Amino acid sequence: xxxxxxxxxxxxxxxxxxxxxxxxxxxxxxxxxxxxxxxxxxxxxxxxxxxxxxxxxxxxxxxxxxxxxxxxxxxxxxxxxxxxxxxxxxxxxxxxxxxxxxxxxxxxxxxxxxxxxxx
Numbered sequence: 001x002x003x004x005x006x007x008x009x010x011x012x013x014x015x016x017x018x019x020x021x022x023x024x025x026x027x028x029x030x031x032x033x034x035x036x037x038x039x040x041x042x043x044x045x046x047x048x049x050x051x052x053x054x055x056x057x058x059x060x061x062x063x064x065x066x067x068x069x070x071x072x073x074x075x076x077x078x079x080x081x082x083x084x085x086x087x088x089x090x091x092x093x094x095x096x097x098x099x100x101x102x103x104x105x106x107x108x109x110x111x112x113x114x115x116x117x118x119x
Contacts, residue, residue, distance in 0.1 A: 038111045061086075 061082050069078025093100075
């Protein structure tokens with residue numbers, strides 16, 4: 001009798017172990033899918049905003065350069081001034097590039113480690 005109970009308990013343990021492994025694998029798949037979708041949607045939004053932002057910035061810069069050139073009576077000076085401003089902004093962003101990594105890492109680590117995040 002005890003041997004039959006032991007066989008039953010071992011087979012039941014095997015079923016529960018297999019079920020646990022399957023559920024764990026499914027959970028890992030869902031977690032990785034969720035993380036990959038968060039990353040894909042984040043970069044898709046960033047890409048679209050970047051395109052529209054660059055188009056707007058380009059047209060506004062062109063208009064500002066022409067207006068500044070008209071004020072200075074030399075269009076070239078207007079474009080040089082606006083180009084110099086962008087060059088200075090690029091240098092500033094390059095110097096502070098390491099501080100930009102922290103917020104990005106924080107955003108993705110929140111999505112990865114937050115179990116209750118249902119965005």
